[in-house]
Amino acid sequence: MSSTDPKSLLPDSLAARVSALTIKDGRAMAVVDAAGLGERERSDIERALGDILGQRDDVQETRVVMTAERTQRRIIAVGSGKGGVGKSTLTANLAIGLAKRGHKVGLVDADIYGPSQPVILGNQGEKPVARDKKLVPVESAVGIPVLSMGHLVEPGRALAWRGPMAGNALTQLIDAHWGDVDTLVVDLPPGTGDVQLTMMQRFKPLGAVLVSTPQDLALIDAARAGQLFDQAGVPVIGLVENMAGYACPHCGEISDPFGKGGVETAAGRLDLPFLGRIPLDLAIREGSDRGAPPALDTGALGAPFHDIAAKVDAWIGAHN
């Protein structure tokens, strides 16, 4: 057996991926953290390890084990057809709801158009540090670690990212030191762009939740986003209707500025489950703006989010 740490035999870029390397009785055994790697990258790493270790006199055989971390840490993606429908709000509160139900939850804010999780979760201005070339998620006051596009760039700058840049940024956020987190809830940008494609290709989510307002246009776009998940073989867990039923803070009368029930009807038409309805409520916006997400509330304000989290939790239980 080699007396020095066998990992020191590897170039840094390769060593960063190898979580353990032993050489014993002529056999080298490398354990590779394959999180976020595509087939091609995996076989490149395998070949590089075989080449380097195979040159040694004390190695007759090299075995490479790719850890299945990627499948162990499930990803629940939250998407919408268009912006401003409450996707970020739902993501943060779903994350809190799932954590309350026993999951170890981390949140990835991949919305390049408006990374708002640092505001919602109250850790704006805090920057993640990197360890071994990977980011360490930032803790939040609500107990959920988070990494956001907003942590990587100045506000507004990520908008200019296209294709590979946006995809690489997503990879940095997901392929990070998430520790014992078992469920990553990902706030996707609205629509069906580069980030979504990278998400499907490199980190296939276990399922996706789609948010829409009851407005026709938002619904049509949501259906389109649903199609993308469907084509990529990512099941849509269900649809959520947001901003339905405005409770007047003065008289309590309920009105429906964006209509009501449209998402449930659309879910029926698309043959997708309907997960619930969140009212348009000033307290939801105010809480979100000051880092106090409504799901922290155990009363009526948090109830719609916890009902949705319960359904997603049940779905996860049935699809693991």
Ligand SMILES: Nc1ncnc2c1ncn2[C@@H]1O[C@H](COP(=O)(O)OP(=O)(O)OP(=O)(O)O)[C@@H](O)[C@H]1O
């Ligand atoms: N049910 C609600 N009641 C009141 N305000 C809400 C509700 N849902 C979201 N909001 C507010 O609407 C605004 C947009 O919500 P949010 O950022 O969650 O949308 P989004 O779909 O993620 O938008 P974007 O893609 O632009 O980030 C925020 O100010 C948020 O606090």
